[in-house]
Amino acid sequence: QVQLQESGPGLVKPSETLSLSCNVSGGSISNFYWSWIRQPPGKGLEWIGYISYNGITNYTPSLKSRVTISVDTSKNRFSLKLTSVTPADTAVYYCAREGYYDSRGYLRPGYFDQWGQGTLVTVSS
């Protein structure tokens, strides 16, 4: 069973860059798609973006100008960078695995079947 674990600073100052990593164990990162999702305290879920096994990225439009997701296959992990943060970016950040095989055997992005435990990042001076 694949396991995901987020790591990174729990406190970031306004205008600085939030950087998180997600370590994947129990399976290769060279398959599936790998996403970041966040949840402000007491609120719902927001998909941030994904990176595919071959490096293709897609981001939610509202964050696209500030987000970069990258992958390090040698270390079996992927990372999130969010620039110019404000208190509105305070949230629990989850990494997740997504993807399914369609009827023709192609891997497609879609739903999230494995999640990390999440890490709270607070943006405050």
Next chain:
Amino acid sequence: EIVLTQSPGTLSLSPGEGATLSCRASQSLSDRFLAWYQQRPGQAPRLLIYGASSRSAGTPDRFSGSGSGTEFTLNISRLEPEDFAVYYCQQYGDSPLYTFGQGTKLEVK
């Protein structure tokens, strides 16, 4: 962007009862690309249903999903104490612009 609206916002029921949660999409979802997640307090969401009606590995059979187009339902028969949680629907038909519903809180009456 496809907007998902879940109802009710809060559902108060007793263990042993059945629950019906709804998720309405602002546009028709192709190929029933809708998933349901359960989130218990302090935990990460857990995938329950994908493809509108397929149970994920480990999902008890008291959970069932149905629907198509813009109307989807999650049914839970015979509520167990561990089922009281927040439930989210998520569409992936407008990939890669995934969106989640705002959630339904299932609480003990």
